[in-house]
Amino acid sequence: MQIKRIEIAGFGQFVQQTFDFSAGLQVIYGENESGKSTLRAFILGMLFGFPTRRHLTARYEPKETTQYGGSMDLVVDGTTYRLTRLGDQPATLRNLTTQAEQPMSLLDHWLAPYDEMQYKQLFTFNQAELTALKTLSATDLNQQLQQVGTLGSAPWRATAAALRASADELYKPRGRKPELNQALQQYQAMTTQVAAARAQYPQYQQLQREIQQLQADQARQQRDLQATEQRQQTLANLRNQWPVYQQLQQLRPAAAAQPLSSAVVAQYEQLTQTQTELQHTLASARQQLTQQPVDTASQGVLGFYLQHQTEFTTLQGQLPQLQQALGQYQTLTQQVTTAQATYDQQTQAHPELVACLSPNKQAALDQLKTKLRAAATASTTAPGFTADWRLYAGGIGLVAGVVLPLGGFKWVLMLIGLGLLGWFGWNQLAVPNANNHDNLTDDLVAAGFAPNLDRTAALEKLDLVAALQRAQATITTAEQQAAAQASHVWQLLQAYDFAAAWIPVDQAQLVISVTRVTQFYEQIQQLQQTESMSGPDFAYAQRQVTQLTAQVREITDQLQQLAQSQQLADIDALAAAITQQAQQTANAASAEQLQRQLTAADQQALAQYTDITDLQAAIATQRQQQTTQQTQLTATTSALVTAQTQLQRLTEDGRYAELRQHQANQQTELTVMARQWVTRQLGAAWIDEALQTLTSQQLPAILTQATSYFAQLTRQRYNEISLDDDELVVHDAANLHFKLVELSTATKEQLYLALRLALIAKLGDQAQLPLMIDDGFVNFDDTRRQVAWQLLAKVAKQHQVLYFTNETAALTEMLATAVHHLT
Structure with a gap:
């Protein structure tokens, strides 16, 4: 991968600035605060993504523009791609040859197997990171080499560290807080208590x-x-x-109505569409009819009718319904009159019972009725004659005294039998008569009856009161029905409010109002038959209206027949059924979604x-x-x-048995924790050994290359780098060994540079990525700096090297392919 061109829209101090790079060693020269570190941070952000707004300092937000980010042209395998990251917009990658968008995963593929942290450890560093070597132990340095040299080992090292930390939480040789240490102390104390408690058990x-x-x-x-x-x-x-x-x-349909077929729905839609078209044509014909001249005598009522012929035609179709509703109202009114007459006759025949109709008397009437029914039931179920042992014994004694020859003893038997029979007869006569001993006086008075009524008379009075109550309820029901029918008739008559000047209707005079409506239509019919027209246009318009009206009625009849064929009352019911069926279909779809x-x-x-x-x-x-x-x-x-x-x-x-049990439990716990501690320590040791084995397979080649670079940097003063018991040491020409702490600061940095370049040379083939160095050789003397620059020139043959510096000597002494000045 080679960086060919950088365009910065806004990043730190750079605004709308462009940099063109070529292969090989690129020197970016600039004084302090000229933007060298900013440009290096921009390149890292373009490759791996800019920091989030939670890390504002690392984002290098520009102060002179609201734009943030930019683009970078990358050359990979001879093809140029443009990587763009602008603000919060998603990053894009485009092939500049084909102008085709590329997935961002392609960038990850180019950078693999390095993530941002591993890239920084290997391909970029500055003087501060080199200087940090003076505080870095040999073990830490060796671990860094192993992490870079063994890609993907970080999770395993984290696992090993976690295992050791977990093991330390269990046990430390000189610790007191770890769990196993405390358990051992407790076990020792328990052993002492067991020894002292053998005598106590029960x-x-x-x-x-x-x-x-x-x-x-x-x-x-x-x-x-x-x-x-x-x-x-x-x-x-x-x-x-x-x-x-x-x-x-709520969306689940009620399983009641038979669904309408698609043919019925299609026929209904066709008929309604035809009806709508005919109604529009009819309205137009009626409009033409209203524009035809009529004579002066007929202009008033007939002219008004023609202006509102649409409304009147609709209402005329409803006239039979209005007349039928009026007839029902008159029938109900007659029923009210009849019921009232019946009630008046009953109250005149029994005026003393009117007070019993009060709601306050109803509870007393119910109580009296309950008592009378209970008394009647008791009287019908009570036995009139019950034989017992006295009847049988007395009869036997009397018969034995008469029949048997017992001498004087028979008179005794006869007297005993007569006594028992008399006792039985007296008890039978003493049974109370239920009809004569009922105490109903208070209940009769509370119900509004005379207090001296017997049970039969009281029952008759209750029947009369019940008849009055039924008559009263009949009147109330008939009045309510008549009122509801009157409201229905008036609702139909209110449709004529627009013609109040010609058809006055009154809620208090329903019969007269319906008669006026009927007479109005009769008058219009006569006027249309006798009216002399001014020309043939009126007759034509009238015929057209008549024909269209007939067609509309025919369509209406067909719709009505269609409704009746589906066992529906009328067209409105058919329309409602179709609408309901469509709604049920929609509800079924919604219900299916909710069902999921x-x-x-x-x-x-x-x-x-x-x-x-x-x-x-x-x-x-x-x-x-x-x-x-x-x-x-x-x-x-x-x-x-x-x-x-x-x-x-x-x-x-000192209870012995319990102490022994605790001691056994502690022994078990100690065994479990000891096994856990050993398992974790062995696991961490195994991971370390495995990583050390993998690293040791690569380190010899890396150390050989690093030795060559380090010898060149130190002008052959040190000619070997080796590991001595996991500690990094160097050898001079006299074969003297030097540890890291014994080297000067600059020599440590040169050692670190030699190791970095050796790693890049050996491992960099896995990804040909640019190498960036930011003022890394500040502590080098002139000679060793010259050698370092020569090494960079060699590395630049395989990797593009971006060297950021403020040293003027680098402008003339480095074997750079290109020099870029920052101002």
């Missing part, structure tokens, strides 16, 4: 049983509470879904509730049950804690 058993029972109760209550919470959540979800379910129920939002289980659950109030009540009941269960669980938990506290005190006092 006192623990009862408390242990209580704890076991409480634990079982707690587990059961927790399960019940969890089930209740789940049901509560289910009900809450149902409450949220109720609006959808309610709308679905609710599962069958949800619908079945929601169907159990009549309305949202019922569902809310179920939620409230469930919530109350949840509160009760939580209270029970809290009480059980509290009791369990109390029992465990008592057990703990007994353990502290």
Whole structure:
């Protein structure tokens, strides 16, 4: 990949500025604050995306323009592409040869296998990053080399670090807070307590049983509470879904009417369209008719009729309905008169019962009727004669005394038999008569009757009152029906309000008003028959109106027949059925969409509730049950804690069995934690060893190349770089070993540069990406700086190198392909 051209719309101090680059070594020269670091940040942002607005400092927002970003032309495999990032707009990538848009994933493919962090670690650095080597340990430097040299190892290293941190949380050799350290301390204390508690055992058993029972109760209550919470959540979800379910129920069609066939609907639409066209033609003919001259004598009423012939024709078709409604009204009025006469006759025959019709008497009448019915039932079901043992014993004694030869004893038997028969007869005579002992005086007075009535007379009075009530109800019903019919007739007559000057109608005189309407049509018919016209146009117009009217009526009759063929009352019912069928079709489509939002289980659950109030009540009941269960669980938990506290005190006092159990539990816990600690340590060690193995396969070649570069940079003073027990060391010509801390700052930077260039030379073939260096050689002396520039020239044969500097010597001494000046 080579950067060919940069166009900056707005980034930092750059506004509408263009830079053209070529292959090889590019020198970008500029003094301090001329924009070198800004240009480097722009290139990084174009390749990997600009920082978000949460990192304003790193975004380099321009102060002189509202535009942000720009474009960059990239040459890949001989083809030029334009990468554009402007403001918050999505980034685009275009092939400048074909002008075809390319997916942004193509840019990721060019940069692979490097992300932004790995690119910065390998292909770009500045003097500050080189200077950081003086505070970088050999292990850290070696780790950086391994991270760059082993792509994709970062997640594995993070995993190893997490395993070690987790292991340290379990155990440290000299730690006190880690869990395993504390467990070991507790185990030692427990061992001491066990040794001192061997003599105490029986006192623990009862408390242990209580704890076991409480634990079982707690587990059961927790399960019940969890089930209740789940049901509560289910009900809450149902409450949220109720609006959808309610709308679905409303959209579901009532399975009643037989659906109309498509042929019927098509015929209806054709007839209504024909009817509409005929009505428009009829209206035009009537308009022409109103413009025809008539004689002066007929201008008034006939002229008014012709001006409103459309309305009158419609109303004339409704005249039979009006006359029929009037007839029904007159019939109902006659029924009111008849019912009133019947009621008056009954009240005149029994004026004393009028007061009983008061609503205040109804409760007393009902109570009296109930008592009379109960008394009648008791009198019909009470036995008139009941035989018992006295009758049988007395009869047997009397017969035995007469028949058997018992001497003087027979008189005793006869006297006993007569006594028993007399006793039985006296009780039978003492049975009260239900008809003569009913206490109804208070009830009769409360109902408005005379207090001395017997039960039969009271029942007759109640029947008369019931007859009066029925007559009164008949009058009320007839009056209501007559009033409703009068309202219907008046509603039909109100359609003639526009002709009040010619047809005055009055709500108080319905019969006269209907007669006036009928006479008006008769008058118009006579005038049309006798009127002398001024010319043949009127006759033609009149015939045309008549013919069109007949055609409209014929179409109307066909529509009526079509309605009746579908068992519908009239045309309006047919139109309503077609509209309803269309609405049902639309509702079915909407219902199908809503059906997808609710599962069958949800619908079945929601169907159990009549309305949202019922569902809310179920939620409230469930919530109350949840509160009760939580209270029970809290009480059980509290009791369990109390029992465990008592057990703990007994353990502290030295109860042997419990201490032994705790000791065994601690042994198990120690074994588990120890295994966890060993597993985590072994896992981290295995990851480190695997990464070290992978790195060691690449490091020899990298260190060989770095040694060559480092020897050139130091003019052969150091001729070898090696690893000594995971520590980076260098060797001079006398084969003396030097650690990093023993090198000067500049030499450390030269070592880091040699390592970077060696990594690029060995690993850079995986992606031919531009190399950017921002004032990286400030601490180099002139000789070593010259050698560094020569190394960059060599690297530039494989990678485009952008060298940002403020050194004037670089303008003349570097083997640069091009020099760019920043001002």
